[in-house]
Amino acid sequence: MSIVVFGSINMDLVARAAHLPQPGETLIGHSFATTPGGKGANQAVACVRMGVPTRMVGRVGCDVFGDALLKNLEVNNIDYSYVIRAPQSSSGVALIEVNDQGENHIIVIPGANGKIDAADLARLDEALAGARILLLQLEIPLKIVSAAADMAHRRGIRVILDPAPACQLPDALGANVDILTPNKSEASVLVGFPVTDRASIEAAAQVLLGRGFRHVIIKLGGQGVYTAVMGKGHFVPAISVPVVDTVAAGDAFNATLAAALYEAKPLNQAIEWGLAGGALAVTKVGAQEAMPSRDAVLKLLSQTKKMKIQE
Secondary structure: OEEEEEOOOEEEEEEEOOOOOOOOOOOOOOEEEEEEEOHHHHHHHHHHHOOOOEEEEEEEEOOHHHHHHHHHHHHOOOEEEEEEEEOOOOOEEEEEEEOOOOOEEEEEEOHHHHHOOHHHHHHHHHHOOOEEEEEEOOOOOHHHHHHHHHHHHHOOOEEEEOOOOOOOOOHHHHHHOOEEOOEHHHHHHHHOOOOOOHHHHHHHHHHHHHOOOOEEEEEOHHHOEEEEEOOEEEEEOOOOOOOOOOOOHHHHHHHHHHHHHHOOOOHHHHHHHHHHHHHHHOOOOOOHHHOOOHHHHHHHHHHHHHHHHHO
């Protein structure tokens, strides 16, 4: 049994400065790093660190980044036998700016990720054999994401969709997605109105449930999440930690949530795992480097539980 991740594999080019630039502004930064990323690959790394056998389906380019990205999947013990090289294409790249408060701006150039097509769906069909969960994101073509969700749903495999970067989703997608996990800005795009406060968060969740998504979890950063199912919802507070870098915190949440569900944990407990995973990710710099281990997640959950008892 395994988790299958179908999605992007990028090289992240990360520049850090005191603050994020305004339009037309040139800044002198204080550090730069080139690190493996992509929402799909980030989630795959996090799943493995949670102790779950994980298969990655996707593409890299025929360039030096492609070589490094495949090596990185191997080093992280991810089954990448369903990842191919896209001919005459660069690997996906993410240009990331991070300020001293850990906030970020990200521009993604899809490269090979944007070339994913029906041939990749055929490989996904093989990879899904014995899978319990399929993790999807939107850094690959939307029509392929929709087809993948339908394929997994027909097999009875739980589908978790991270709708990032956000775009309008086809009506049929909701029926094939078990859990949708937008953040506030992504939820705003999906529902067509600003999602900023308690009332608009609750309203957005109801709109998305009305479109067929069985469970909606709106990620609220330092405020935790709002989880809604069958017309009812509630807020779950975040775990308070010092924030160093918010890059890939959402990926850590989704992967840790998926790992708990893979182990047949109840959904409420899985959300707690996801919050712990996301919290640990923001305490470290980078994307995949910040994906937490299983031991770290369980330790933080135990500490949080003890604090609640003392209160």
